[in-house]
Amino acid sequence: MNNLTYQKNGDYQIPNLTVGLENYPETVGKYGMLRETHLKNRRSGTYSRMLQDGSLWPHLCQVDEQAQAQVDLMMDELMKAQGVTESLKESNQMLWVQMVTNIKAQAEEVVLREMIYC
Numbered sequence: 001m002n003n004l005t006y007q008k009n010g011d012y013q014i015p016n017l018t019v020g021l022e023n024y025p026e027t028v029g030k031y032g033m034l035r036e037t038h039l040k041n042r043r044s045g046t047y048s049r050m051l052q053d054g055s056l057w058p059h060l061c062q063v064d065e066q067a068q069a070q071v072d073l074m075m076d077e078l079m080k081a082q083g084v085t086e087s088l089k090e091s092n093q094m095l096w097v098q099m100v101t102n103i104k105a106q107a108e109e110v111v112l113r114e115m116i117y118c
Contacts, residue, residue: 032064
């Protein structure tokens with residue numbers, strides 16, 4: 001059996017517990033935060049369970065990493081399909097910015113629907 005250590009807080013002995021999150025970053029990105037908000041607001045039972053068993057933070061880190069990778073992959077594919085190239089950027093920068101912004105919005109819409117708000 002593991003030996004627990006305690007810390008005195010007023011009249012109470014509080015156990016020193018660790019969750020084991022050493023291999024995960026201290027913060028998550030945009031998609032991880034959106035996923036957490038969705039779970040907290042729409043799936044409170046799942047959120048509470050994951051928070052209690054320590055699986056919430058690894059889940060948020062994984063979702064954030066996968067969502068960002070998917071957005072990047074989809075943007076590359078859409079840019080190739082729509083002919084958004086460096087030469088377009090050099091010849092008509094405003095058109096290039098408009099097209100890239102539109103492509104990013106399309107990719108994020110798909111990722112949010114399929115990975116974050118599911």
